[in-house]
Amino acid sequence: MATLKYSFLLSSYLLFILVLFFLKKGYALDTAAIESHYHTVQISSLLPDSVCSSTSTTKGSKKRQSTLEVIHQHGPCSQLAQNNPTTTPSLNEILSNDQSRVDSIQARIKPDSNTNNIKNTNSNTNNLNNKKANLPIQSGRSLGSGNYIVSIGLGTPRKTLSLIFDTGSDLTWTQCQPCVKSCYQQEDPIFSPSTSTSYSNVSCNSAQCSQLSDATGNDPGCATTTCVYAIQYGDQSFSVGFFSKDKLTITATDVFPNFLFGCGQDNQGLFGKTAGLLGLGRNPLSIVSQTAQKYNKHFSYCLPSTSSQTGHLTLGRNGISRNVKFTPFSTSQGTSFYFIDIVSVSVGGRQLPIGRSVFKTAGGIIDSGTVITRLPPLAYIAMRAVFKKLMAKYPTAPAYSILDTCYDLSGYKTVTIPTISFTFGGNVRVDLDPSGILVVVNGSRVCLAFVANGDPSDVAIFGNTQQKTLEVVYDVAGGKLGFGHGGC
Numbered sequence: 001m002a003t004l005k006y007s008f009l010l011s012s013y014l015l016f017i018l019v020l021f022f023l024k025k026g027y028a029l030d031t032a033a034i035e036s037h038y039h040t041v042q043i044s045s046l047l048p049d050s051v052c053s054s055t056s057t058t059k060g061s062k063k064r065q066s067t068l069e070v071i072h073q074h075g076p077c078s079q080l081a082q083n084n085p086t087t088t089p090s091l092n093e094i095l096s097n098d099q100s101r102v103d104s105i106q107a108r109i110k111p112d113s114n115t116n117n118i119k120n121t122n123s124n125t126n127n128l129n130n131k132k133a134n135l136p137i138q139s140g141r142s143l144g145s146g147n148y149i150v151s152i153g154l155g156t157p158r159k160t161l162s163l164i165f166d167t168g169s170d171l172t173w174t175q176c177q178p179c180v181k182s183c184y185q186q187e188d189p190i191f192s193p194s195t196s197t198s199y200s201n202v203s204c205n206s207a208q209c210s211q212l213s214d215a216t217g218n219d220p221g222c223a224t225t226t227c228v229y230a231i232q233y234g235d236q237s238f239s240v241g242f243f244s245k246d247k248l249t250i251t252a253t254d255v256f257p258n259f260l261f262g263c264g265q266d267n268q269g270l271f272g273k274t275a276g277l278l279g280l281g282r283n284p285l286s287i288v289s290q291t292a293q294k295y296n297k298h299f300s301y302c303l304p305s306t307s308s309q310t311g312h313l314t315l316g317r318n319g320i321s322r323n324v325k326f327t328p329f330s331t332s333q334g335t336s337f338y339f340i341d342i343v344s345v346s347v348g349g350r351q352l353p354i355g356r357s358v359f360k361t362a363g364g365i366i367d368s369g370t371v372i373t374r375l376p377p378l379a380y381i382a383m384r385a386v387f388k389k390l391m392a393k394y395p396t397a398p399a400y401s402i403l404d405t406c407y408d409l410s411g412y413k414t415v416t417i418p419t420i421s422f423t424f425g426g427n428v429r430v431d432l433d434p435s436g437i438l439v440v441v442n443g444s445r446v447c448l449a450f451v452a453n454g455d456p457s458d459v460a461i462f463g464n465t466q467q468k469t470l471e472v473v474y475d476v477a478g479g480k481l482g483f484g485h486g487g488c
């Protein structure tokens, strides 16, 4: 009897201890969870250093195959920016160019509302002069200028070219000698087809020439027997020239003999000192499609947290870490863009109180060339309200360009900001890096790095500021997009 009573007491005591333990553990978990809804950030860590530190190269690129270093066009890691402070656009210019890019993306996705019929205005392309005159100014692809660049090799012998990489366009092009009409100033020597033994023109009556209509939005022209392409990017940026083939060298072992590209004879616009553009869209003429046999339409990249660091662009399935989670691409709606489903957004751990239809109505894309993420108006208003509440202790500052929620943080070395996370289809949650939450104009003006779309039916765009430091994996053949943390 006594032992029974004793063991009853003992087990009650154990139970009590256990309950205490769980209560304590639960409490501890709660505080941890609350803490993890904020980032403590040094303002200086969001600003680029004046010198380049390629830390991510050793972390990401060096051990991977088929990998190119990704550099911000205007940062200290870019040779294109060196000695050329005049060609470096201000943040204000970058943000207003960003709006032009977004406007042109919306126009491409909603073609019925776009009154410019590009195909008809450019069907007669017998000479390059007329071609230029006919280019519509407003519609078409817009470049923006917050762009990242990679270097590839073209021709035999191989010449190195620094190109803007752009998931929002398809045709790869570079400026070409003899620059029949005009070339802007670029850093690399301008590609010279006559000195490349592997170069050839694409003829007007080839199937490849007719693919240009979809890839550029303009019907091809014909100069004697050579196919002529024309592509415009809004902001009066454009490239027009011969449609060509030559050997593309990604790395020493990754060589593509008959790569189709534009050999630009008339080029103008916001290309900085780059040699042109690398198109990573989903169209058959993009580099993704043209290298499908080797890389199976698989590529990934990481954009560094500041422009004084480097990231990487990897073609093929190399070195994808296990922490990457995949969301399915949604239907492409016949464009070159990569559509994804945004399901919800949380600020400081609180899911924004908006209906699922807000994101469903508009749909969403991921874009490497849009700087600031665009949200449906209701989503942005809800985000801003929660963000302001959680930032209430900091003094506010006037709006800057397209950014309307700014703080004067000049009195602070470190600040505590709410976390922001996106949930994509398939329940893939992505926590943004602090560099994807704030844009630092200067210490006395630090702004929330999001903008509302003008119309609820405009597509949401997950832009490159928000992609910083993430490993972003495009498995185009597999129909899915992956996100991992700590990509560079």
Ligand SMILES: *[C@@H]1O[C@H](CO)[C@@H](O)[C@H](O)[C@H]1NC(C)=O
Binding pocket: 193, 199, 200, 201, 223, 224, 225, 226, 242
């Ligand atoms: C390519 O076509 C252009 C225009 O017809 C011509 O001027 C050029 O010489 C051609 N290049 C080659 C290598 O055939």
Ligand SMILES: *[C@@H]1O[C@H](CO)[C@@H](O)[C@H](O)[C@H]1NC(C)=O
Binding pocket: 400, 441, 442, 443, 444, 445
């Ligand atoms: C910060 O930037 C704003 C906007 O360009 C400007 O008005 C202000 O004078 C700047 N402040 C400092 C301390 O540079």
